[in-house]
Amino acid sequence: MEPKLHRRVQRYGWDMAVQDYDQYFVPLLRHCSERCLALLDLQPGERVLDVATGTGIAAFLAAEIVGPEGAVVATDISQRMVDATRAEAERRGIVNMQCEREDAEELSHADASFAAVSCVLGLMYPADPQRAIAQMQRVLRPGGRAAVAVWGRRDRCGWASIFPIVDSRVESDVCPLFFQLGAPGALSYAFQKAGFVDLHEERVDRPLCFAGERDVLAAVFAGGPVALAYSKFSPETREAAHREFLESISEYRRGDGYEVPGEFVFMLARKPVLSEAEGL
Numbered sequence: 001m002e003p004k005l006h007r008r009v010q011r012y013g014w015d016m017a018v019q020d021y022d023q024y025f026v027p028l029l030r031h032c033s034e035r036c037l038a039l040l041d042l043q044p045g046e047r048v049l050d051v052a053t054g055t056g057i058a059a060f061l062a063a064e065i066v067g068p069e070g071a072v073v074a075t076d077i078s079q080r081m082v083d084a085t086r087a088e089a090e091r092r093g094i095v096n097m098q099c100e101r102e103d104a105e106e107l108s109h110a111d112a113s114f115a116a117v118s119c120v121l122g123l124m125y126p127a128d129p130q131r132a133i134a135q136m137q138r139v140l141r142p143g144g145r146a147a148v149a150v151w152g153r154r155d156r157c158g159w160a161s162i163f164p165i166v167d168s169r170v171e172s173d174v175c176p177l178f179f180q181l182g183a184p185g186a187l188s189y190a191f192q193k194a195g196f197v198d199l200h201e202e203r204v205d206r207p208l209c210f211a212g213e214r215d216v217l218a219a220v221f222a223g224g225p226v227a228l229a230y231s232k233f234s235p236e237t238r239e240a241a242h243r244e245f246l247e248s249i250s251e252y253r254r255g256d257g258y259e260v261p262g263e264f265v266f267m268l269a270r271k272p273v274l275s276e277a278e279g280l
């Protein structure tokens with residue numbers, strides 16, 4: 001897919017997904033934000049950028065840790081995600097957090113303006129993830145840290161059939177490179193290529209537990225990356241896609257619910273200080 005179109009599909013697709021994502025996926029994916037923040041080891045007073053913030057899980061956690069002397073900028077390509085995060089920050093009376101619509105590939109912030117950057121389950125979506133990683137490196141100050149999480153290998157993510165099921169009903173692949181950074185060593189390679197050092201990569205299995213059919217269907221069809229394509233399906237097409245998907249995860253049925261395997265990869269990396277970058 002042409003990159004400009006890819007970005008529009010992401011932007012407007014996630015606009016449609018906000019509510020279902022927040023309701024059905026966020027409780028299952030919160031652990032990724034918690035792990036990224038633990039890896040970052042943020043300190044009070046630090047300035048943090050959260051890329052692809054969604055409804056802001058990592059950003060809210062970071063705002064609490066860095067405190068009133070620190071600041072968090074929460075960014076996302078979807079205006080509705082940004083609006084939802086900003087509304088929640090206002091509701092909670094959080095004053096050290098700013099929310100902005102920004103493409104991860106074209107961050108507007110100055111070079112070396114953050115002590116830490118997080119990007120939780122966001123790097124599967126930019127048209128050019130390597131460019132997004134280079135942007136994170138650019139906005140970090142020397143010595144600054146980046147922590148990211150991505151989905152792991154396709155065959156370890158029990159819900160991965162959603163892509164061929166939706167792709168077979170639309171004209172182009174929805175997220176053809178979704179699992180590319182989940183391959184062993186792929187994140188490390190990408191971060192090293194962008195000039196990061198002290199790379200730490202870890203891989204974690206954690207199932208997604210859904211209460212029943214309604215929840216799993218709402219999450220994967222309406223609350224994720226296929227939301228835009230799904231919104232255009234007729235009722236008959238939806239019904240057929242639902243049936244095919246439920247059949248594909250039938251082995252993970254537990255009583256009324258589902259326990260669907262999920263694999264996640266985490267990376268912590270550091271931007272070198274000048275003497276390291278110059279090989280001194």
Ligand SMILES: C[S@@+](CC[C@H](N)C(=O)[O-])C[C@H]1O[C@@H](n2cnc3c(N)ncnc32)[C@H](O)[C@@H]1O
Nearest residue numbers: 010014052053054076077078103104120125126
């Ligand atoms: C799976 S959600 C993750 C949200 C949040 N970080 C979390 O852990 O819940 C992916 C997010 O990436 C955003 N996204 C997709 N492409 C993006 C891009 N090129 N730049 C910034 N955000 C992007 C989407 O709008 C969506 O909010």
